[in-house]
Amino acid sequence: MKSAVETLNPTRVRLTVEVPFEELKDSLDAAYKKINQQVTVPGFRKGKIPARVIDQRFGRGAVLEEAVNDALPKFYQSAVEEAELNVLGQPEVDITDLKDDELLSFTAEVDVRPEIEIPDYSGIEVEVDATEVSEEDVDQAVEQLRERFASTNVVERAAAEGDVVKVDLEAKVDGEVLEDGVAQGVDYTIGSGELLDGIDDAVTGLEAGGSATFTSELKGGSAAGQEAEVTVTVETVSARELPELDDEFAQLASEFDTLEEMREDSRKRLAEQKKYDQATQAQEKVLDALLEVTEVPVPEKLLQDEVETRKHNLVNHQLGQLGLDLGSYLKMQDKSEEDFEAELKEQAEKGIRTQFVLDELVSTEKLNVSQEELTEHLIRRAQSSGMAPDQFAQTVMQEGQVPMLVGEVARGKALATVVEAVTVKDTNGEVLDMSDEEDEAEEATEAVEEATEAAAGTTGTDAKNESSEKSEG
Template sequence: MKSAVETLSPTRAKLTVEVPFEELKPSLDAAYKKIAQQINVPGFRRGKVPPMVIDRQVGRGAVLDEAINAALPQLYVQALRENELEPLAQPEIDITKLEDNESLEFTAEVDIRPEVELPDYQGLAVSVDDLAVTDADVEEQLQNLRERFGTLADVERAAAEGDFVTLDLKATQDGEVVEGAEVSGMSYQVGNGGMIDGLDEALTGMSAGEDKTFTTQLVGGELKGEDVEVHVTVSAVKEQELPELDDDFAQTASEFDTVEELTADVRTRLERGKRLEQAAAARDAVLEKVLDLVEVPLPDAIVDSELKARRDNITQQLAYAGMTMEQYLDSEEQTVDEFEADLEKRVRDAVAAQFVLDQVAKKEEISVNEGELQEHLLRRAQQSGQNPQEFIQHMVEHNHIPEMVSEVVRGKALALVVEAAVVTDESGNHVELKNLLPDGTIGEPGDEAADEPASESADAAESAEGAEGTDAAESADSTDSTEDETKA
């Protein structure tokens, strides 16, 4: 077999393959045996029909089709290896010449992995925000913890900001109730600002048993920007009573004996969360800088496929949340064009990052051992909320393990590049990246996670401990969370 390659673009190649007919003999023999098992010819047992009889009964063309279809995959793979090409998608194969008992010639056009000339990633300098936990941050978390243990008591007075009211609400236009704009018996905190413009102002000063009608404009849906009449009735006004921030509260809300110990624990957790955020910011900044320094040709088909997959995922997740795309764009104050441009940039950055990290892994001869793969699978199962055994079984049954291996390899390549960078904060202090896990994700430092106290105050600071990074960094871990996607 002879093969030659023609470069159509940096990401697409055309193979021309010539196959002498004698190399097709094994496939022809197999084709005759297969067809012999499928036909009935008087005077011959099934499977024992001679080739010349098959040629008369079925036709030589059918035999050639069977043989060539069976041989093409192997011939194609052999041509790829001979020319050191890495395909990214299924090829477009065209048989250009077939002369019986002479030769076979075919072409295969396919998207290929582009050649990436890596920049020098040793000592890249990036800067991230200072790690700062203020007294106000700590006070906010302690206040949230107090509110978790607060109680509501009915009051015989008008509602004020911070009070909780039980209300019925109905929006109408021209006497018709607006679809989805009617609630009953809902608890709402005055001043929350999370429902309808003008509601907080209307509720302030209302007492139990009173009602009021006001005019506002809806911010989403089919009637966006149009005036509607909102009728609200208050059936109860409750005041939140918070426990005193003292030693008794510390003992109730945590395993600590004093409020000083509780406060110190909250500060420690906030600092830990800030370190995670800082490490994630450093990781993303380093990868972004690498991408700025390298030219990565992107196959259009790969980008288009990823864009479609992400759009479908966003649509599905919005449907689960009961939102339309229009409502989502309204809430994010984005136009369709802005959303599409942002999503395409994120996809292009993610695909480019994959190619770059794959090249880094190849250069650094990065491999994955069984323990690293197992740890990654367990982390992925935890992130998706699935049973680990069921998750791993699904990955095996659907042949996704190679993808998982690629994710870990890219993650280790990303970690290597980040660790080689010089990261400082805005004050010029060197940033230690001890939260960067071997697979490129951000996790708890081992020395802190080992003795993590199991207190209620963990929940008070948990919102600061969820740094996950941007899409560019997530290219090392191809699972895209719904929240990240819908923030495109």
């Protein structure tokens, strides 16, 4: 077999392959055997029909077509390996010549991972939020805890902001009550903004048994995005009573004996959260800065596929579960379809560029993933998916997604390596030592996932593993 590579652009090549006919022998034998099992010829036992009879009865062309279909993926894969190409996606194959007993030649155009030169990134400098915890921060955290332990008591008066009302709702569109537009006994805290726009004004001032009608855009259901006439009837009005801020409350709401001890614990928790948020912010900003200084060509076909995957996942998974279609979603977001497509393309392109750059760093920095690191990442992914680690691991194994998880961890380590090498300052001007961050690589992995994941599942350049497997089969 002879093969040659022509570079069409930085992300696409054309392979030209010539195969001597004798190298098709195994595929020809397999083609005759397959046809033998599928056809019947009088005078011959099934599976024992001579090749010359198959040629006479069914045509040599049918045999050649079967043989070529069997052989092409193998010859294509051999040519890819010989040229040491890092292909992405499926090739576009064109048979240019097929001469019986002489020659098979074909071309295959396919996207390839571009060669990327990572510039010196040590000069990158980013600024992140400082991590001081103020008294106001602690007050807010304690107040949120206090809200959780609030009690409610039914009162005989008009509803006011902060009250909890139990209401019945009925929504009409064009004068007709919607099948899914009736709800009864719904608890709602006035001012929380958790239900329909306009309901706060409608129920404020109503006593038990009172009703009001208002117009609002429905957020979900069969008429999501449409204007509806909503009638709300108040069943009960309850006032919320907050517990006193004292040691007794601390003992009720925490494992501490005094309010001061509980406040100090809140301060520590807030400091830890701010430290985590600071590290995440640093990773995101460093990644953006690295992408800005690195030239990364993006294969057009890969980009189109990624955009379609993200759109499919959003429409069929996320929006579908909410009972929304794309039109309703865009109306709620106040976006045009053109704006949506442009935003989706920008996100997809960033995801692909991120994978290319970090994979190149994994290679140049010779980063490896240990079994312990992979296990820790698997446990975290299991927790985020709501599955038990053993069950998640079994699913990952069955679906052949271990290489994908390894890639995620490796890219996280690559980003962590860059973060350690650049200058990170907080808003007070203090230079931070990011190498001291615990679980830094795992946190960086989360930042990478945020940039590279599609709406419901990682796509993009991980498809290169699939294309390799498919071309072999």
